[in-house]
Amino acid sequence: MNGLPNKVAIIGGGPTGIGVARELIEGGIEVDLYEAEADFGGVWNAEAPCGRTYESLHLISPKFNTQVADFPMPEDYPPYPNHRQMLAYIRSYAKAFGVYERAHFNAAVESLTPEGDGWRLETCAGHSEVYPLVVVCNGLQRVPRYPAEALPGWFSGEIMHACDYKSADRLKGKRVLVVGGGNSGCDIAVDAIRTAEAVFHSTRRGYYYQPKFIYGKPTPQWMMELGNKFATKEETLAYIEEVFKLAGYDGTDYGLPAPDYPLDGAHPVMNSLLLYHIGHGDVTPKGDIEGFDGSTVCFVDGSSEEIDTILYATGYSRDFPFLDSSLLEWKGDIPDLFLHSTPRNHDNILFMGFINAAGGLGDGLKTQGLYVLNYARALFGNTAGLRNFLAAKKADHPDLGETYFIDSYRHQWEADLWKLLGHMRRYRDMLAEGSESGVEEAAE
Structure with missing residues (x-):
């Protein structure tokens, strides 16, 4: 050469x-x-x-x-x-x-x-x-990526990205909005409740939330061990969804929108605690952001919240x-x-x-x-x-x-x-x- x-x-x-x-x-x-x-x-x-x-x-x-x-x-x-x-x-x-x-x-x-x-x-x-x-x-x-579209208005509070997040100490006493429904967004929303005054979680769509353990095993291991138990992929996915629902991991039971894709149609969200804390009022789910007015964040459903810190977990x-x-x-x-x-x-x-x-x-x-x-x-x-x-x-x-x-x-x-x-x-x-x-x- x-x-x-x-x-x-x-x-x-x-x-x-x-x-x-x-x-x-x-x-x-x-x-x-x-x-x-x-x-x-x-x-x-x-x-x-x-x-x-x-x-x-x-x-x-x-x-x-x-x-x-x-x-x-x-x-x-x-x-x-x-x-x-x-x-x-x-x-x-x-x-x-x-x-x-x-x-x-x-x-x-x-x-x-x-x-x-x-x-x-x-x-x-x-x-x-x-x-x-x-x-x-x-x-x-x-x-770090931030929302691609320019949202109307101006936010007067602190803006962070997931890459800036090192511990919940930085969010102590603050009203925090975490944006993003992937694993980082879900994990940080759960972590933030330890110190924040209030935690809100903004997502654009419904998601499947998978627990980390089923039947005492890591969930991916349990899934793999299902093997050919069912005749078709559709039957396998239906069974998994049923087990997740019985275990308390159906987001619609907590007022969240239903996913618009099959269970295996997106990168899995592995989180055993987000729905638990939504159910206890520690995390307040919100939809997509419509715009800003100083410290007020407005959402597409017409609601608004006073926010001190926005943390973008947007990839x-x-x-x-x-x-x-x-x-x-x-x-x-x-x-x-x-x-x-x-x-x-x-x-x-x-x-x-x-x-x-x-x-x-x-x-x-x-x-x-x-x-x-x-x-x-x-x-x-x-x-x-x-x-x-x-x-x-x-x-x-x-x-x-x-x-x-x-x-x-x-x-x-x-x-x-x-x-x-x-x-x-x-x-x-x-x-x-x-x-x-x-x-x-x-x-x-």
């Missing part, structure tokens, strides 16, 4: 970057990992600007499918670890597989530009090197500040990537970890890492498998189940986990054709 060494640069030291690095290292590929902060962790690195944690945060995915199968979490971890335990696990994973030795910390990537057959990568720490393959893993939760935009956006093909305001990972117009850069799916980290980390390993081997070897894959990525449009999900910004990159993993394995095997190393496989 124009004399370049067979080396891969990874941008980002969160779980995905570490997972990709592990597979490349074990596969004999030389790796340089660049991390902007002083240590690994990504969104779980509470002490860093990239951290997205707060004092009481716990995982919404259970231990059993968040851990990597061949590197289990400690036995004394609870079914839903807290963010400090998750960070310790991530760093222990990196240490166990030699990723620390390949990492450059405090080395934010400032520019990534095409040069010859590769990419010149330059960092704030003075690194400047050309790589034949770059894997971008800088994460989904980069730039994030992707951000690649080191990369000229014109180098990528876009679909709306997200890159248009084959398998949500592979540009069709570049053969020497990958974007890993840019997808949502109803599952834990462990379900996909290994598969993504082995996909990158086989891609690197095929690229460096200029194999028949590479040529077949490059043709396929321009022509194929594999079904990832995306059209099944509700139409919202975050669901642009939501996928059916099992369809996604199946296709990644299929194309991974295609990449391995003609490779001396053969197909990389693992118990996934």
